[in-house]
Amino acid sequence: MQQGIMNESSEPEVRRTFGQMTRSGVPATNDGSATQLDTKDIRQRVLRLAWPVIGENLLETTLFVVDTLLVARLGADAIAGVGSAMQILFFLISILSALAIGSSVLVAQAIGGGNLPQANSLARQSLVWSVLLSVPLAACGLLFSRPIIDVFGLTPEVARIALAYMHVTMGTVIVLVGLIIGGGVLRGAGDSRTPMLVTAFANVINVGLAYGLIYGHFGLPALGAVGSAWATFIARGLALLLLLALLWRGRNGVTIKGMGGWLPDLKIARQVLQLGVPAALEQVLTSAGFLVLGIIVAHLGTTMLAAFRLAFTALSFAFLPGFGFGIAATALVGQSVGARRMREGVVATHIATAWAVAWMSVGAVLSLLFAPQLIAVFSSDSSVQQAGTGALRMVALSMPFWAVLFVQSGGLRGAGNTRFPLLVSGSGIWASVGIAALLIATVGGGLISIWAAFVLVSPFTATLMWRQFHRTAAKIIDSEANGAPA
Numbered sequence: 496m497q498q499g500i501m502n503e504s505s506e507p508e509v510r511r512t513f514g515q516m517t518r519s520g521v522p523a524t525n526d527g528s529a530t531q532l533d534t535k536d537i538r539q540r541v542l543r544l545a546w547p548v549i550g551e552n553l554l555e556t557t558l559f560v561v562d563t564l565l566v567a568r569l570g571a572d573a574i575a576g577v578g579s580a581m582q583i584l585f586f587l588i589s590i591l592s593a594l595a596i597g598s599s600v601l602v603a604q605a606i607g608g609g610n611l612p613q614a615n616s617l618a619r620q621s622l623v624w625s626v627l628l629s630v631p632l633a634a635c636g637l638l639f640s641r642p643i644i645d646v647f648g649l650t651p652e653v654a655r656i657a658l659a660y661m662h663v664t665m666g667t668v669i670v671l672v673g674l675i676i677g678g679g680v681l682r683g684a685g686d687s688r689t690p691m692l693v694t695a696f697a698n699v700i701n702v703g704l705a706y707g708l709i710y711g712h713f714g715l716p717a718l719g720a721v722g723s724a725w726a727t728f729i730a731r732g733l734a735l736l737l738l739l740a741l742l743w744r745g746r747n748g749v750t751i752k753g754m755g756g757w758l759p760d761l762k763i764a765r766q767v768l769q770l771g772v773p774a775a776l777e778q779v780l781t782s783a784g785f786l787v788l789g790i791i792v793a794h795l796g797t798t799m800l801a802a803f804r805l806a807f808t809a810l811s812f813a814f815l816p817g818f819g820f821g822i823a824a825t826a827l828v829g830q831s832v833g834a835r836r837m838r839e840g841v842v843a844t845h846i847a848t849a850w851a852v853a854w855m856s857v858g859a860v861l862s863l864l865f866a867p868q869l870i871a872v873f874s875s876d877s878s879v880q881q882a883g884t885g886a887l888r889m890v891a892l893s894m895p896f897w898a899v900l901f902v903q904s905g906g907l908r909g910a911g912n913t914r915f916p917l918l919v920s921g922s923g924i925w926a927s928v929g930i931a932a933l934l935i936a937t938v939g940g941g942l943i944s945i946w947a948a949f950v951l952v953s954p955f956t957a958t959l960m961w962r963q964f965h966r967t968a969a970k971i972i973d974s975e976a977n978g979a980p981a
Contacts, residue, residue, distance in 0.1 A: 534846070537839055541823050541846045544687050549819030551678070551691035554698050556811045558730075561702055562723040563808055565709050567873050571801040573720045574874070575793075576656025578804035579647050580724075582789050584664045586782040587636055588671060595621070595672070595679040597771025600908055602683030602749065603826045607833025614749045618680045618742065619756045620763040625676045627759065629669045637665040647793045656720050663724035670731045677738045682826050684747040693738045701730035773913040780921035784928045788945060791932060795941060802882035803942055805873045806890070813858030813891070817898045820847035821905030828909025837910075837971040844906035844964065851898040862891035886942035889950065896953035903960040907967060915963045923956035 559581075566573045598621035605614040636643075640661045644654055678690035703713070704726035711717025718725065742751045792803045824847045831840030862869065870883035900923075904916040930948035934940060940947070 534842055537827075537842050538846050540827060541820070541843050541850070544682070544685065544826055545816075545819045545823035545847065545850070547687035547691040548682065548822045549815050551687070551694045552815045552818050553812070554691065554694040556815065558694075558698050558701050558727065559811070560808055561698075562705055562727065563805070563873060565705050566720050566723055567805075569709075569720055571797055571874070571876060571879060572650070572652045573656055574801045574804055575649065575797050576653045577660050577720050577723065578800070579644070579649065579653070579657040579789065579793070580660035580664060582782075582786055583636070583643060583661060584667065586779070586786055587632060587668050588675070595675045595771070596774040596908060596913065597621075597767035597769070598676060599679035599683040600770050600825060600829050600911065600913075601766060602680050603685075603829025603909060604833035604911075606684050606748070607830035610833075611748050614684065615751065616756050616760075616763060617767070618749055619751050620760050621676045621680060621767060622673065622739075622751065623757060623759055624764055624767070625672050626669070629672045633665045633668040636668065637662065640665070647790055649793060650797060653797060659721040660724045663721060663728055667724070667728045667731060670728065670735050673735045674731060674738060677735070677742055680742070680749060681746055682822060683829065684749040685826060685830070686747045686749075687822070687826075689741055689746055690738070693734050693741070696737060697730045697734035700733055701726050704729055770908075770911060770913050773917040774908060777913075777917040777920050780917070781924050784924035787928050788931065791935065792942070792945065795935075798876070798878045799882055799941060801874065801876070802870070802879045802886060803945070805870055805879065806883045806886040806942065806946075808873065813855060813862060813894055814897070814901075816854035816858070817851045817894075817901035820851040820898075821901035823847050824902050824905035825909040828906045830909075832910055832971065835975050837968055837975060840906070840909065841965075841968045841972075844902060844968075847905075848899060848902040851902050852895050855894040855898040859891040859894040862894075863888050866891075882942050886946050889943050889946040893946075893950045893953040896957040899957040900953065900960050903957070903964045906964045907960070910964075910967050910971060912963075912967050915967075916960065919956050919959050919963075923952050927952045 562577070563574070566577050598617050602614045602617050605611070605617065640658060644657050644661065647654070647657070649657060674690075674693070678693075681687070681689050704715075705723050707713040707715035708718050708722030708726050709720070710722075716722075739751070742749075744750070745752060789800070789803070793800045824844045827843040827847075828837075828840035831837050831843070866884045866887040867880065870880050870887060874880060874883070900920070904920065907913070907916055927948040930951060931945045934944035934948065938944065
């Protein structure tokens with residue numbers, strides 16, 4: 496499938512999905528059992544989808560990192576306050592991720608089956624329901640922001656910064672969910688380049704605004720740490736308008752253009768949520784787990800909390816290949832299910848896993864070797880550097896296992912199984928939180944004990960996810976061979 500900017504006239508190209516030709520040029524059979532799969536073509540499709548996703552996430556992470564670097568100049572209190580508010584924001588967004596995940600999988604399957612009207616209807620309804628659900632959630636977050644911040648047990652100054660930042664970011668929830676859903680629809684249609692370009696646009700706007708609003712340059716008011724929140728809100732708001740305009744014009748045959756199909760449809764909502772709710776619960780459990788970890792670390796002191804935030808920010812770059820190839824696996828497996836050629840979805844997932852493990856292993860080695868230098872980029876505080884260096888090195892040990900976890904769970908979602916990733920990932924996160932709390936209470940160890948828990952748990956969760964994907968794929972392949980629905 497051609498990547499890049501395409502309009503709705505590209506329908507013939509959209510229909511050219513997985514498995515139409517083998518390497519020898521012989522058409523694949525209906526059950527996907529061609530004598531030789533075109534692994535070279537599948538590898539190219541994986542890379543064409545994954546690299547823009549990695550680039551988009553790199554830009555998104557860069558946006559957060561730039562904000563962190565600018566805020567870090569204001570001191571450890573500012574870092575801790577902004578980090579706490581951001582963690583709450585991520586938790587709220589995870590609740591709404593059901594729409595993004597469900598719509599992405601269903602759009603991919605519709606595209607694989609050549610059903611463009613269904614894909615267009617899913618795109619419109621996903622955006623409608625994002626507004627209906629995100630507005631009341633953001634309002635509740637704004638209303639209860641004070642008691643939520645109080646749970647962290649922050650010092651008065653850190654709490655003041657976190658509360659001010661959170662008040663602005665509640666509006667960002669609505670905007671960011673729209674961006675996530677629009678990008679998910681496009682990736683389900685096989686276009687991962689457009690979301691990347693939109694994110695690049697947001698980054699350019701954000702950098703200038705954040706610098707001006709935090710420190711009072713370019714004639715803008717000096718708002719301190721909360722200036723970062725306003726900059727991000729404005730930048731993402733403009734990016735959402737751009738993305739909606741592009742979706743209106745159409746990409747890879749999928750468009751939201753037209754006046755029909757905008758009234759809320761409960762049937763489509765049920766279809767989306769049936770897949771999305773388990774995936775959203777997985778994200779909620781993950782975010783809640785890290786939220787609890789943040790509370791545990793907050794009670795160890797502001798220095799430890801700042802180091803915790805910085806170590807996680809530095810490591811977020813190393814996670815990007817796993818996220819990118821996992822999203823590619825979701826889209827390509829979804830398309831292969833829709834086209835009834837699951838064998839090629841399995842090959843795509845194998846290729847994506849190999850690439851993710853390779854790149855995240857490189858990231859792990861670099862984190863182990865250059866942890867002090869990476870932490871020093873964000874903070875000149877020697878206490879923060881010392882605590883962050885140990886944490887960074889410890890969590891790097893689990894990166895190869897997380898690569899397997901990310902991609903295999905992505906493949907499962909594309910196949911329509913979002914419940915198993917919920918059970919395994921959710922259980923894994925909370926097992927890690929429990930072990931971390933136990934280690935802190937018994938042997939101490941600070942941040943090293945926190946992240947050691949993940950090193951212990953991640954090999955088990957990765958193995959379980961690998962086995963379940965192959966079991967699910969085998970069942971789908973058997974159903975295709977027997978002519979039954981997958």
